Amino acid sequence: MKKRIFSGIRPTGPLHIGNYLGAIKNWLQLQNEYDSVFCIVDLHALTTPNASKGLKKKVFDLATTYLAAGLNPKKCILFVQSQVPEHTELTWLLNTVTPIAELERMTQFKDKAKEHRSNVNMGLFDYPVLMAADILIYQTDLVPVGEDQRQHVEMARTIARKFNQTYGATFKVPEVLIREQGAKILALDNPLKKMSKSSPNLYSRINLTDSPDEIQEKIKRAITDSGKEITYNPQKPALANLITIYSAFSKLSASQIEKKYQGKGYAQFKTDLANVIIKALKPFQAKKKALEQEPEQVKKILEQSAKQAQAIARKNLKEAKQKMGLI
Incomplete structure (x- = not known):
C-alpha cells in the first residue's frame, strides 16, 4: 500500500514561480509515487484581512492552476477545503488537547500579529490546529512543505501524539517531506526574503x-x-x-x-x-x-474529489469521536 501525502495552498492570489518550483513541481512527481491528497485551503485564507473579497474567483483560479500544471484527478484527490466540513469539526476536537502555550510559540502567528496588530483574529491563532486537522483527518504519512511550514507540521505531530496519549492510538504521526531543489525561491527585489504572493511590489x-x-x-x-x-x-x-x-x-x-x-x-x-x-x-x-473556458468541468472535478476526500475524512472523524466518548 502506498503511503499517503497531504498538502495545500491558500487561494490568496495568483501563484508565482516560487510556488511552482517549491511545491507544485514536486507534487507532479509525488502523485505518481504516493496516495496523494491536495487541497485548496480556502478556510485558512479567511485568516487574512479582506480575504473573502473575490475568494470564489481565487479558488477557481487556483484549481485551474493545479490542473494546468499537471495534477491529474485520476492520480490524486484535488478538492476545496470548505467542501469537506469534517476538517472544522475535527479542529474543535483537537482544540481540546492543544495547549495554548504551544500556539503562542508559533513563529508565523507572532510575525503576522505584529504585522496586523489592529486586526488579529482567533482564526490566525488557531490556524495550526486547523492545519493539524487537515493533515490528521486523512491519516497522512508525509507532508511535503517548505521550510517555513515545518513548525506547523511539528505542531500537528505534537497534537497527534497528545490525542493518542489521551484517547488511545487514533491518528498517524506524520513526517515532514522537504525536497531541496527549488524549495525556496527568493524575492527578485530582496534575496533575503522568500518570493511571496503578498508582497506589495x-x-x-x-x-x-x-x-x-x-x-x-x-x-x-x-x-x-x-x-x-x-x-x-x-x-x-x-x-x-x-x-x-x-x-x-x-x-x-x-x-x-x-x-x-x-x-x-x-x-x-x-x-x-x-x-x-x-x-x-x-x-x-x-x-x-483552455480550462478557464470550461468552468463546469473544473467544478465537476472538484466536487468528485471532495466526495472522495469526505469518505476518508468521515471515517477517521467517526473513530476520533468514538474514542472521545461522543455519540
Missing part, C-alpha cells in the same frame, strides 16, 4: 500567468550582486537565486550555467533567463486558458 515575483513582456521586465529589474562573473555563490544571494531559477527551468546544473556564461555579463544572462522562463511557462499558460 509586483516586481518581486514572477507569476505563472505573467506575459512574456512582464517576465522580461521583471528579470531585467531583478537585483544582482556586485561583480560581473556569472558564478553560483551563496554569499551572493541575488545572483544565486537567479541561477537557481535558471537551473530549475532549464535542467542545467549551476556549474553548466557558469560555464555557459563564462566571460559574459549580467545583461546576456538575464535576457536568456527570461526566455527560459517564458518557454517553460508557455504550455502551462495555454492549458490554463
Whole structure:
C-alpha cells in the first residue's frame, strides 16, 4: 500500500514561480509515487484581512492552476477545503488537547500579529490546529512543505501524539517531506526574503500567468550582486537565486550555467533567463486558458474529489469521536 501525502495552498492570489518550483513541481512527481491528497485551503485564507473579497474567483483560479500544471484527478484527490466540513469539526476536537502555550510559540502567528496588530483574529491563532486537522483527518504519512511550514507540521505531530496519549492510538504521526531543489525561491527585489504572493511590489515575483513582456521586465529589474562573473555563490544571494531559477527551468546544473556564461555579463544572462522562463511557462499558460473556458468541468472535478476526500475524512472523524466518548 502506498503511503499517503497531504498538502495545500491558500487561494490568496495568483501563484508565482516560487510556488511552482517549491511545491507544485514536486507534487507532479509525488502523485505518481504516493496516495496523494491536495487541497485548496480556502478556510485558512479567511485568516487574512479582506480575504473573502473575490475568494470564489481565487479558488477557481487556483484549481485551474493545479490542473494546468499537471495534477491529474485520476492520480490524486484535488478538492476545496470548505467542501469537506469534517476538517472544522475535527479542529474543535483537537482544540481540546492543544495547549495554548504551544500556539503562542508559533513563529508565523507572532510575525503576522505584529504585522496586523489592529486586526488579529482567533482564526490566525488557531490556524495550526486547523492545519493539524487537515493533515490528521486523512491519516497522512508525509507532508511535503517548505521550510517555513515545518513548525506547523511539528505542531500537528505534537497534537497527534497528545490525542493518542489521551484517547488511545487514533491518528498517524506524520513526517515532514522537504525536497531541496527549488524549495525556496527568493524575492527578485530582496534575496533575503522568500518570493511571496503578498508582497506589495509586483516586481518581486514572477507569476505563472505573467506575459512574456512582464517576465522580461521583471528579470531585467531583478537585483544582482556586485561583480560581473556569472558564478553560483551563496554569499551572493541575488545572483544565486537567479541561477537557481535558471537551473530549475532549464535542467542545467549551476556549474553548466557558469560555464555557459563564462566571460559574459549580467545583461546576456538575464535576457536568456527570461526566455527560459517564458518557454517553460508557455504550455502551462495555454492549458490554463483552455480550462478557464470550461468552468463546469473544473467544478465537476472538484466536487468528485471532495466526495472522495469526505469518505476518508468521515471515517477517521467517526473513530476520533468514538474514542472521545461522543455519540
